[in-house]
Amino acid sequence: MHPAPAPLPTAVTSRRREPVTRTTYLVVGTGWRAEPYLRLAAMLPDRFGVTGIVAHSDASQERARRDWGVPVHADLDAALAAERPDFVVLSVPWPVTPVLVRRLVALGLPVLTETPPAPDLEGLHALWAEVGASGLVQVAEQYALMPLDAARLALVADGVIGTPSSVLVSSTHLYHAVAMMRSYLRVGVDGPVEVVGRAYGGTLVDPLTPAGWTYDDEPKPAQNILAAVDFGQGRVGRYDFTDNQWWNPLRPDHLLVRGSAGEIADTSVVHLADPTTPVTSRLERVSTGVGMDYQGLELTHLTFEGRVVWRNDFLGAGLTDDDLGVAVLLDRTGAWVREGGDGPYPLREACQDHAVGMAIERAVATGETVRVERQPWA
Numbered sequence: 419m420h421p422a423p424a425p426l427p428t429a430v431t432s433r434r435r436e437p438v439t440r441t442t443y444l445v446v447g448t449g450w451r452a453e454p455y456l457r458l459a460a461m462l463p464d465r466f467g468v469t470g471i472v473a474h475s476d477a478s479q480e481r482a483r484r485d486w487g488v489p490v491h492a493d494l495d496a497a498l499a500a501e502r503p504d505f506v507v508l509s510v511p512w513p514v515t516p517v518l519v520r521r522l523v524a525l526g527l528p529v530l531t532e533t534p535p536a537p538d539l540e541g542l543h544a545l546w547a548e549v550g551a552s553g554l555v556q557v558a559e560q561y562a563l564m565p566l567d568a569a570r571l572a573l574v575a576d577g578v579i580g581t582p583s584s585v586l587v588s589s590t591h592l593y594h595a596v597a598m599m600r601s602y603l604r605v606g607v608d609g610p611v612e613v614v615g616r617a618y619g620g621t622l623v624d625p626l627t628p629a630g631w632t633y634d635d636e637p638k639p640a641q642n643i644l645a646a647v648d649f650g651q652g653r654v655g656r657y658d659f660t661d662n663q664w665w666n667p668l669r670p671d672h673l674l675v676r677g678s679a680g681e682i683a684d685t686s687v688v689h690l691a692d693p694t695t696p697v698t699s700r701l702e703r704v705s706t707g708v709g710m711d712y713q714g715l716e717l718t719h720l721t722f723e724g725r726v727v728w729r730n731d732f733l734g735a736g737l738t739d740d741d742l743g744v745a746v747l748l749d750r751t752g753a754w755v756r757e758g759g760d761g762p763y764p765l766r767e768a769c770q771d772h773a774v775g776m777a778i779e780r781a782v783a784t785g786e787t788v789r790v791e792r793q794p795w796a
Contacts, residue, residue, distance in 0.1 A: 441752030446472040447509035454744045461735040469501040512537040516545045523549040534772040542769045556761045557768035560743035562601040569720040569728040580679030588658035589671035592775030599655030602675045607770035611790040615645030615781035645778045766795035
């Protein structure tokens with residue numbers, strides 16, 4: 419997950435009118451990938467609650483107490499003994515993730531783990547063999563839940579552009595991009611999948627990094643990776659990612675999904691109004707706090723041709739698009755714990771997307787076509 423660093427906000431109350439069930443979770447880890455979960459609980463206390471934070475070093479424990487004002491524990495057992503959450507959020511280094519997932523599943527606790535669930539294909543296979551059948555593991559993948567992508571996916575599901583056949587993702591990297599491809603193309607995890615890819619050199623000014631503005635307008639070497647992911651049955655994902663594209667404002671996000679009866683290019687939608695009338699319409703963002711509106715700056719909904727195709731269920735917090743995606747992820751994970759079902763992004767999907775993401779890397783490194791055969795989680 420890519421972070422949106424921010425200071426601890428003042429708690430606000432959601433303006434959602436219908437009754438909601440509060441979701442609680444324990445956060446294991448204190449790095450930047452843990453921050454969204456802690457921030458959302460502070461901003462939406464009627465929707466989310468952090469039962470505690472597990473931090474191992476003295477410095478991280480002290481920092482967590484100071485920044486978040488929730489119980490901090492030195493180990494997992496103490497945290498679970500103090501209060502049992504709906505589920506546990508794991509935000510720890512890649513090699514540690516599978517170890518803690520296994521431990522929590524053995525305790526019968528639902529898990530939402532950061533991406534990826536294991537570092538390599540061997541680790542994915544081992545993790546799946548041990549916990550796959552438990553049905554207790556979800557993985558944190560919020561990109562398809564962010565407002566614009568959720569709205570575009572709603573149009574695809576409504577058949578506005580017919581049957582989708584290709585999607586270009588130029589925004590985030592590897593397994594995240596593969597997850598978006600599968601969402602738009604409505605592809606499962608059965609496989610097989612074939613990947614070709616290549617890296618290209620070039621230069622690019624890099625004015626913004628996670629550390630802030632660089633104040634440097636000199637071009638630097640920047641690698642651009644292009645890949646094609648063939649999911650079979652005429653469905654192809656195209657991958658286009660440039661170094662530091664998450665942060666660099668000179669390489670904004672792009673998405674193009676093409677279907678049998680039209681296409682969506684970013685916020686522009688071409689489709690047929692009738693058999694002889696192609697039309698171009700736009701997805702429109704509607705926000706408060708613009709001009710003479712004094713409600714505060716906040717995205718409220720997205721529309722397409724006069725109808726609402728996405729609505730903000732977390733009004734009152736002024737969330738960024740990324741935080742809105744994480745809020746939906748947490749909300750749906752809570753519903754999954756209470757009601758069952760597949761959940762927002764189950765382990766089998768995360769395993770498949772990471773396997774294909776690693777295939778992109780191998781294809782670029784070798785210059786060969788890489789085939790991902792049907793995997794155990796299919």
